[in-house]
Amino acid sequence: MRSWEIIMDSVRFTCQPGCINCCTQKGFVYLSEDDLAKAAKFTRMTKAAFEEKYVYRTSHELRFRKPGDGRQCPFLLEHGCSIHPAKPTQCRAFPYWPELLESKATWTSVGKYCPGIGKGPLIQIKTAKRRAQVMRKAYPEMYSSDACGAD
Numbered sequence: 001m002r003s004w005e006i007i008m009d010s011v012r013f014t015c016q017p018g019c020i021n022c023c024t025q026k027g028f029v030y031l032s033e034d035d036l037a038k039a040a041k042f043t044r045m046t047k048a049a050f051e052e053k054y055v056y057r058t059s060h061e062l063r064f065r066k067p068g069d070g071r072q073c074p075f076l077l078e079h080g081c082s083i084h085p086a087k088p089t090q091c092r093a094f095p096y097w098p099e100l101l102e103s104k105a106t107w108t109s110v111g112k113y114c115p116g117i118g119k120g121p122l123i124q125i126k127t128a129k130r131r132a133q134v135m136r137k138a139y140p141e142m143y144s145s146d147a148c149g150a151d
Contacts, residue, residue: 008104011128013095014120020080021113022094029064029073031055032138035088036062039075042086060141064088089138096131098143 031039040050051057054074056065067074075083081091090097095110095117111117136143 008101008107008125010122010124011101011107012118012120012122013114014116016116016119018080019115020076021115023073023076023081023091025072025113027072028066029088030090030139030142031062031064031088033062035090035138038086039083039088042083089134093132093135093138096128097135098129098132101125101128101132 036051036055037047039054040047043050045053054064056063064073064075066072073081075081075087081087095107095114100106100110107117
């Protein structure tokens with residue numbers, strides 16, 4: 001954390017019905033092996049067939065292929081996620097990502113596109129950071145250092 005940033009002691013967030021703003025942000029949808037298995041099962045495909053059709057894999061990452069039509073995810077439809085019950089950890093955990101809980105400035109910047117930021121019950125920062133641990137567990141290579149404030 002930089003010395004000029006304000007440390008948060010709590011946050012508020014409640015996902016807003018019908019909102020898919022987090023899904024439309026530029027970036028990738030990363031997967032864990034467990035995410036891959038759940039999504040394949042939900043779509044009634046074998047893991048191998050699902051991976052061949054929808055997944056890009058390197059030695060360090062696993063992510064959905066972008067469909068090429070401007071969407072960030074092949075399962076994002078106009079009304080929302082078509083695999084919602086099996087959506088990846090990254091999607092389920094949003095906005096409780098370690099990097100989004102680093103500072104008030106970062107959290108506030110997410111609020112520019114996420115209408116759920118600042119709404120709902122008050123959540124102590126330690127509780128929010130515990131929720132963020134699911135991201136560290138699912139994607140250990142992304143969080144291999146303490147740069148994201150793992151406490």
